[in-house]
Amino acid sequence: MKEELPPRLTTALDELRLTLDRAAELAKQIESQPKPGSPETAAELQSRLADVESDRLELSARLADYEHQVGRLMNLYVATYQLHATLDPAEVQSTIAEIAINLLGAERFVLLFWKENATQCEIALSQGLAQDTSGQYGGGVYAGGDAMVDATLSDGVLRMGPLDGSDAVAAVPLTVQGTTVGALVLLRLFPHKAALKLEDRDLLDLIAAHAASALFAARVYSTTDRKLKTLESLVKLVRR
């Protein structure tokens, strides 16, 4: 005769069976997992390490790129700020020269402006011209003959060398309200700066857009201020 077990005990046995089954299942799972130090674990760790290293390299590259962009923006901001920071024409010219030297790395350059008769360009500012052997920049005027400079002065388009028939590194038009009033010509870079870089183009564009207008505004202010002072002196003289 089969012995009948009380219902509570049956339930407890069922639970015990279920627990044992679960334990057996877990044991199988653990058995099937690679043991520490096994080739599978090492490979997995190696793969994770490679992923982490790849992420690290990507982040480093992004950080370097970010720093580079910040540097570019800082240069542009400071150049713009400084160009418009004064109403003295001589100081604006000096700022253009400082941008050429300190931010673009130009060793030799000239700043040209069309004369009022518009047949010749005068040299408003220059650096390192004593070493220039082209003979195109003498007597305070640009004699013409450099293909890049002539083209830029004529059509107001920024050009970067090398270009046939030109020794210039870059010719940057100076425009005010759509009219080309002159050009900044970079003739030579410092020996430790091999060539203009892509980001230098931003600075050249900035000079093209801002330098002439800043200089024009400064000249207008200077002329107006001088006239005002003359008039004030006259008024004082008349009142006496």
Next chain:
Amino acid sequence: MKPRKVLVVDDSKLLHRMYEVMLRQVVLLHAYDGQAGLELLRKSSDIDLVLLDLNMPVMSGLEFLAVAKADAQLAKVPVIIVTTEGSEAQTKRGLEAGAIAYLTKPFDGTRLANVIARLETP
């Protein structure tokens, strides 16, 4: 050592403005030639870095370094040269004169920040 007061000795106003934008957390003292730079360096004993140009009127950067490094008190202040002079001979001259780093223009803020960061970690 994180620099808190930096002396900028450079004849370019543009560069002074650049340092102002770049080193916003730092007190900057400005000199436009070596002579004025030396005077400021003597007056302010708490300057902990000098950013020095080489080609300047009145007194050049190398002359500035020669005087500063001959004075036991001033010699302690680290000097970073930032200049257009990029030849190997000039670099050697600058470092031998006592500069801790020699950077060439065109100005590169990232390079300068890296050099200053290396100063910060002893």
